[in-house]
Amino acid sequence: MYTSYTIGMDIGGTNTDAVLVDQKSQLVTAVKVPTSANITSGFTEALQQLFNKSIVPPQAINALIVGTTHATNAILERQRLYKVGVLRIAGQDPLLPVCFGWPTALKQAIFAGAETIPGGFACHGKSIHAFSEQTTLDALEKLMEKGAESIAVIGVFSPMNPDHENRAAFLIKNKCPVSLSHALGSVGFIERENTTILNAALKKVMSEGFADLLSFKNNLGLTCPLYITQNNGSLITIEEAISNPILTISSGPTNSFIGASRLAQCQDAIVVDIGGTSTDIGMIKQGFAKKSLNTSQIGGVKLNFPMPDVLSIAIGGGSHTHLNAMGKVMIGPQSVGKNLLSQSMSFKGPHLTLTDLALKAGYLHIAGAELCHIPYSQSEAISILNQAMQSIEHEIKRMAGNRHELPIILVGGGASLFPKTAGNYDLIVPAHAHVANAYGAALAEVMGSIDQVVSLQARNAVLEELQQQAIDQAIHKGADPSTTQIVDIEIIPYHYVPNAMARVIMRVSGKRLL
Amino acid sequence: MAKITQQDLNSIALGSTVLGSGGGGDPAYDLLMAQHVFETYGPVTLLSHEDLTINHIICPCDFMGAPLIATEQLPSGKEFTTLIPLIEHTIEKKISALVPGEIGGGNAFTALTAASQLGLPIIDGDLIGRAFPQVHMCAPVLAQIPCQPAFLADCKGNQVVVYAKTSEELENMARHIAISMGSHCALISFIMNGLQAQQGIVPGSITKAYTIGSAILQARTQGFSCTQAVLNCCEGVLLAQGIITDINQTIHDGFLEGSVCIETSQEPVELVYQNEYLLARQGPQILATTPDILTLLESDSGTPITSESLKYGLRVDLLALAAPALWQTSAGLALVGPKCFGYNTTYTPINFARL
Numbered sequence: 001m002y003t004s005y006t007i008g009m010d011i012g013g014t015n016t017d018a019v020l021v022d023q024k025s026q027l028v029t030a031v032k033v034p035t036s037a038n039i040t041s042g043f044t045e046a047l048q049q050l051f052n053k054s055i056v057p058p059q060a061i062n063a064l065i066v067g068t069t070h071a072t073n074a075i076l077e078r079q080r081l082y083k084v085g086v087l088r089i090a091g092q093d094p095l096l097p098v099c100f101g102w103p104t105a106l107k108q109a110i111f112a113g114a115e116t117i118p119g120g121f122a123c124h125g126k127s128i129h130a131f132s133e134q135t136t137l138d139a140l141e142k143l144m145e146k147g148a149e150s151i152a153v154i155g156v157f158s159p160m161n162p163d164h165e166n167r168a169a170f171l172i173k174n175k176c177p178v179s180l181s182h183a184l185g186s187v188g189f190i191e192r193e194n195t196t197i198l199n200a201a202l203k204k205v206m207s208e209g210f211a212d213l214l215s216f217k218n219n220l221g222l223t224c225p226l227y228i229t230q231n232n233g234s235l236i237t238i239e240e241a242i243s244n245p246i247l248t249i250s251s252g253p254t255n256s257f258i259g260a261s262r263l264a265q266c267q268d269a270i271v272v273d274i275g276g277t278s279t280d281i282g283m284i285k286q287g288f289a290k291k292s293l294n295t296s297q298i299g300g301v302k303l304n305f306p307m308p309d310v311l312s313i314a315i316g317g318g319s320h321t322h323l324n325a326m327g328k329v330m331i332g333p334q335s336v337g338k339n340l341l342s343q344s345m346s347f348k349g350p351h352l353t354l355t356d357l358a359l360k361a362g363y364l365h366i367a368g369a370e371l372c373h374i375p376y377s378q379s380e381a382i383s384i385l386n387q388a389m390q391s392i393e394h395e396i397k398r399m400a401g402n403r404h405e406l407p408i409i410l411v412g413g414g415a416s417l418f419p420k421t422a423g424n425y426d427l428i429v430p431a432h433a434h435v436a437n438a439y440g441a442a443l444a445e446v447m448g449s450i451d452q453v454v455s456l457q458a459r460n461a462v463l464e465e466l467q468q469q470a471i472d473q474a475i476h477k478g479a480d481p482s483t484t485q486i487v488d489i490e491i492i493p494y495h496y497v498p499n500a501m502a503r504v505i506m507r508v509s510g511k512r513l514l
Numbered sequence: 515m516a517k518i519t520q521q522d523l524n525s526i527a528l529g530s531t532v533l534g535s536g537g538g539g540d541p542a543y544d545l546l547m548a549q550h551v552f553e554t555y556g557p558v559t560l561l562s563h564e565d566l567t568i569n570h571i572i573c574p575c576d577f578m579g580a581p582l583i584a585t586e587q588l589p590s591g592k593e594f595t596t597l598i599p600l601i602e603h604t605i606e607k608k609i610s611a612l613v614p615g616e617i618g619g620g621n622a623f624t625a626l627t628a629a630s631q632l633g634l635p636i637i638d639g640d641l642i643g644r645a646f647p648q649v650h651m652c653a654p655v656l657a658q659i660p661c662q663p664a665f666l667a668d669c670k671g672n673q674v675v676v677y678a679k680t681s682e683e684l685e686n687m688a689r690h691i692a693i694s695m696g697s698h699c700a701l702i703s704f705i706m707n708g709l710q711a712q713q714g715i716v717p718g719s720i721t722k723a724y725t726i727g728s729a730i731l732q733a734r735t736q737g738f739s740c741t742q743a744v745l746n747c748c749e750g751v752l753l754a755q756g757i758i759t760d761i762n763q764t765i766h767d768g769f770l771e772g773s774v775c776i777e778t779s780q781e782p783v784e785l786v787y788q789n790e791y792l793l794a795r796q797g798p799q800i801l802a803t804t805p806d807i808l809t810l811l812e813s814d815s816g817t818p819i820t821s822e823s824l825k826y827g828l829r830v831d832l833l834a835l836a837a838p839a840l841w842q843t844s845a846g847l848a849l850v851g852p853k854c855f856g857y858n859t860t861y862t863p864i865n866f867a868r869l
Binding site: 090092093094095096097100101111123128156157187188190244258290294295396491492493494497498503 | 543546547549550551579580581583585587588589590591592669670671693696697709763814822827845
């Protein structure tokens with residue numbers, strides 16, 4: 001009976017949601033509290049409410065798993081970021097400068113200076129230049145003179161051989177926080193460099209934030225481990241999140257898609273997450289979120305993370321709805337956001353929102369709502385909601401392609417805006433749809449991933465060995481060995497390179513061992 | 515377009531990937547470097563092949579090797595700026611213009627970037643009119659322009675001059691040199707004068723890439739079909755629309771070989787590739803072959819999909835664009851026709867009546 005519950009939490013910009021989940025992955029209790037500027041305020045409040053609402057004591061919790069948009073927001077708001085010095089281990093200076101193509105404001109907030117030192121490796125892992133300790137120390141001194149508070153180290157082909165990056169870190173770590181590129185990304189120098197620079201910049205604000213979560217958790221009498229979800233929906237330890245905070249960005253959509261598919265018990269589905277301001281549409285294939293084919297971006301900077309494939313549309317429960325000069329109904333992109341209960345017409349506010357129309361249509365009931373303020377009849381309200389649904393349907397079609405058989409799951413705070421059948425679709429609105437993302441966090445799995453450039457001359461033997469490495473890594477991180485399975489394998493051959501060299505990306509996932 | 519400016523580069527990147535027929539590599543990094551260089555050194559003057567005289571000395575510029583290597587071991591930007599003085603010293607002539615060796619893929623930017631750095635004009639053309647995998651598969655070979663002397667350089671500053679008797683021998687030697695240079699290097703070969711260029715250059719390639727890319731960008735912003743936009747500005751046909759349901763791929767002698775299955779509303783279409791897409795068939799019927807340009811566009815965005823970035827589940831349109839005229843001749847087909855890649859079939863130009 002003891003230690004048989006898991007808490008999943010989603011710390012969003014507007015609300016902090018928390019759910020208590022039992023050993024059979026059944027949701028026991030859910031709470032929703034407002035988030036304030038401080039990452040920790042909603043955290044403590046949500047946990048206290050969760051314990052007040054259930055009879056489960058803190059000792060019975062085996063893990064607390066948190067997904068948060070805090071790192072993303074810190075980058076977008078450019079608040080409390082370190083100034084970063086960039087150390088390229090690349091031999092000769094590459095033509096392309098550091099931070100090329102970045103939004104100017106972000107570059108100004110983060111970038112202190114860059115130095116290039118000899119070193120780096122070829123694709124097969126052999127050194128192309130000797131590494132020099134003295135040159136590294138000289139470069140570090142120059143960067144710190146330029147105001148660097150945190151150092152990002154990026155070596156050529158370091159994912160193949162991290163030796164030079166590790167040696168540089170050994171020289172830097174006592175003087176300055178240091179971020180190493182091989183721990184953060186794979187082949188693709190510029191995207192990996194961007195990722196490392198953002199990680200170095202985030203070290204201050206996120207390390208403090210995560211360290212706070214850890215101590216607040218302990219203060220509540222929770223002795224279980226604290227995990228953070230990363231962009232692919234799997235979990236990392238709080239220690240890993242403190243040293244590599246960039247890994248925690250953009251876990252929200254993945255958590256919500258996975259949570260939705262488990263709540264609805266569908267292994268393959270289209271998920272529509274309707275929030276206050278926007279709606280995210282994604283696809284679940286065999287229980288995992290479909291990956292995007294495009295380069296991922298955050299705040300206008302290209303990164304090399306696998307991100308979920310998300311189509312977003314500016315329609316949500318708080319979207320303003322009005323007639324334009326032509327008499328056509330316009331929905332969004334402005335929204336009353338978190339002020340729904342004071343700004344929308346049903347609550348004597350100035351704005352007509354989609355929530356007002358859903359109330360009028362009779363799809364939704366909220367205590368205290370006054371429908372007399374809404375200037376449309378029930379049939380007009382239904383027709384406007386149909387128009388909003390048509391826009392969402394258009395995006396659903398784009399996501400689903402010709403896979404018409406896929407069920408469509410509606411989750412998020414706005415899931416109740418629409419009737420259960422819309423157009424040609426049957427919609428599933430599972431119980432607890434409004435906390436799908438926190439539920440997704442609670443179910444986050446442990447992932448082992450391999451991303452290496454290898455010779456595929458002995459193809460099957462090499463692939464088997466890599467698969468074993470990925471499985472071992474997942475088990476080492478805490479996966480239940482009997483549940484590990486391959487999520488995906490990608491093989492990208494290097495032409496013109498001898499010995500059939502290829503980049504192999506492999507992900508193995510397993511349930512957390514309780 | 516008498517000058518190429520920084521604003522033109524995005525369109526050229528899209529169009530060059532379409533013309534790459536699946537090969538030539540994703541130009542993302544080449545585009546970034548070109549943007550940086552154009553920002554620093556300014557636009558490049560575009561010359562038509564009609565402007566050229568026997569007094570013009572023209573250098574075709576390429577990177578050869580694995581494009582993916584250059585996304586990690588980045589070019590220094592000095593490969594071509596140091597080769598040009600070496601060439602002028604060796605052949606005792608001033609270089610008057612550069613030309614892309616290959617318009618398909620990342621190499622569309624190689625000569626443009628070097629031309630901006632060096633302040634040289636560029637010729638609106640290239641040696642192929644698309645992408646092909648080997649050095650000797652180019653117009654100067656048909657025009658019997660000698661490949662020697664050829665010049666190679668790597669990002670560390672190593673340089674090699676090769677006097678090869680034939681272009682096939684140059685291909686073989688250059689490949690070995692490229693491997694020893696870290697599998698990616700700069701190459702200048704088939705240096706020619708303005709008179710030779712009348713035969714040795716496929717005219718109009720840069721404008722063509724720009725036109726195709728602009729059409730895709732415009733269709734995207736206006737919400738029109740990108741595929742139709744491409745067909746509106748090129749001679750070509752839509753062969754199939756569907757979803758990628760299978761990818762088989764191996765590496766053979768350093769080349770990426772494979773086939774991709776596109777499920778359509780009728781019989782599935784198989785697209786066969788060796789770096790470049792070379793042949794499309796539907797059951798027993800062959801729809802199109804090299805040297806026509808086979809291009810996959812992602813259905814919604816019109817993003818061209820290279821053979822390295824094929825993914826399951828992608829929604830695609832398969833197009834065949836007419837090959838440059840020189841490749842449709844018997845001499846051209848002897849160099850780059852389907853038999854040269856081991857396919858026992860004859861080339862039939864894309865036929866509008868067939869569809």
